[in-house]
Amino acid sequence: MSHKLSGKVALVTGGTSGIGLATARRFVAEGAYVFITGRRQTELDAAVTKIGKNVTGIQGDVSNLADLDRLYATIEQEQGHLDIVFANAGVGQPIPLGAIAEEHFDKTFNTNVKGLLFTVQKALPLMLEGASIILNASTASIVGTPAFSVYGATKAAVRSFARSWTLDLKDRQIRVNAISPGTVPTPGYDQFGFSQEQAKEFVESQAKNIPLGRVGTPDEIAKAVVFLASDDSSFVNGIELFVDGGMAQI
Template sequence: MSKLSGKIAVITGGNSGIGLATAKLFAKEGATVVITGRRLAEINTAVAEIGGNAIGIQGDVSNMADLDKLYAEVKAKFGHIDIVFANAGIAEPSPIEAVTEEHFDKTFGINVKGLLFTVQKALPLLVDGGSVILNSSVVNTVGFEGFGVYAASKAAVRSFARTWTAELKARKIRVNVVSPGPIETPIFDKMGLSVEQIEAFGENISTQVPLGRFGRPDEIAQAVLFLASSDSSYVAGIDLYVDGGMVSV
């Protein structure tokens, strides 16, 4: 039997990278998947790749009106939600000397504010016993030069999981975190780095991973599936590192 048969799952940032890989896996496991993203063309392409068990809704998680529209459509179509994967996020490096208010507000607006209200606004539709998975990063533990604001935003995500696990215990809603290490996703193309800088960054990071390579989006998706399904029925409040041993070794 499929692990998510009959489940309704919402995945923010589901049009590429980890979000898209997870949406494909969820659909394969029997879920109906609702994905969001800021770019309509990419959403439509992703929905076609996922197949018949997916719908796409354009929206920016840092925009409250877009989140309200998302959940209004989900309520009208399905009436409830079983799984939320709050995945949408950005990573734009900046050393402390160059951090601007705009950079800070943009990063925290999407990675922290957007994630918080993604979950809060889902709660009226989320079934008791449902699963919430938050996408953080190994940078919530490990320091990388130039990623201070991004790391702080991901540390906030980890903190949310602890608090929300306590706050939602009466509803038996499990809140967990997945923290990827370096993963081959389009996010590196959006950091504002040159091709040479990206290659040098990748080579440097790979040397810090005991398994000696970047991970794949589908490897993160498998971890998210575990946290979303009944396989993890006694797992709550954890931070699951999927990082090739980067943090632990």
């Protein structure tokens, strides 16, 4: 391993499974010390065990500002600063227009927009000049998907944040980029309410629209996040990096 992140301190929200866990593992392999968050302590403990070293798990919900305050107090006490923030935590559930309830809207926006915003804002006092912020967006920010209008709207907001924050943080030389995964099956798909057969059919239907002919893996997204977190991307700022097999590009 090249140790592109040697000596860096990173935060990965929603780091207990899927893209978040894969990224945390990559960060550690590249030499970083990583803090991960998750809402459920059992899953958080299991993720820390899987990562194995140079990791601290902190239970919390990014939409709860008190949890974020406790998170950053712990990071400040244990490491004193942050070099990388991967604002990854997010939720999504397929509900078509006509059936959208206020609870669904609030939960999705509270996590994906409010939670992401305050994850970044509350991290700023700990972030060093030249640090890197990566926001987890989605191809849903530009491609219409049946029953995912609320989720897509939150990810469009995330993309907009990256543009504006690039300007807000320019004096500190902090880079802000968005990464937009395509179809990547993860344990997060459990919230869709699909049966095993329905999940299989969904993935296969998505693969038909991907030029590479297959869906992605969490580790493929993680490798792209490492690029945006490292000095390899030192002149990359404000972009939306699609890691989607070409799905949203045709």
